[in-house]
Amino acid sequence: xxxxxDSKDLVSELVPHKGKMLLLDxxxxxxxxxxxxxxxxxxxxxxxxxxxxxGGVPVWVAFEYMAQSVSALSGIYGRSKGEKPKTGxxxxxxxxxxxxxxxxxxxxxxxxxxxxxxxxNAVTFEGSATTNGILxxxxxxxxxxxxxxxxxxxxx
Numbered sequence: 001x002x003x004x005x006d007s008k009d010l011v012s013e014l015v016p017h018k019g020k021m022l023l024l025d026x027x028x029x030x031x032x033x034x035x036x037x038x039x040x041x042x043x044x045x046x047x048x049x050x051x052x053x054x055g056g057v058p059v060w061v062a063f064e065y066m067a068q069s070v071s072a073l074s075g076i077y078g079r080s081k082g083e084k085p086k087t088g089x090x091x092x093x094x095x096x097x098x099x100x101x102x103x104x105x106x107x108x109x110x111x112x113x114x115x116x117x118x119x120x121n122a123v124t125f126e127g128s129a130t131t132n133g134i135l136x137x138x139x140x141x142x143x144x145x146x147x148x149x150x151x152x153x154x155x156x
Contacts (some may be wrong), residue, residue, distance in 0.1 A: 008026070011025070011039075014071070014079070015072050023048070027076075036114045037069050039065070040108055040110055044106075054101075065111045066111055066127035070125055087146050087147075088143050088146075089146070091142045091144055094139065094140045097139065112128050113125050123143050
């Protein structure tokens with residue numbers, strides 16, 4: 001039976017982000033075999049990236065929604081193995097395409113992420129974000145997983 005992560009408190013058990021930096025409101029679905037996750041973010045005024053003049057959150061923040069979704073997927077995977085999740089870093093964001101300039105207050109953003117390529121600790125994910133059922137953002141995230149975030153290159 002799948003674990004349910006339908007609140008910020010439950011999501012916070014999976015990712016290192018805390019307080020206002022935790023941007024995911026819930027995990028809608030995930031599949032460890034397919035290496036996919038679907039998360040949701042409610043756009044509101046108390047969001048860390050909310051801008052009054054835009055009446056919402058700039059669309060470029062979607063790459064961080066995707067990065068935190070990747071982190072949540074890693075957290076779920078680690079829990080399933082009885083391990084701590086690995087720490088990950090974004091190396092690059094490629095082909096970022098946005099069809100809207102801002103996520104408006106009251107909108108629910110649905111983020112989908114899928115692992116596409118894994119070579120040792122280097123992992124590429126494809127991500128998308130929709131709002132009101134309309135595709136708003138697509139991109140690729142190139143990441144690296146490390147065992148020790150204080151020594152990411154294992155130099156010691």
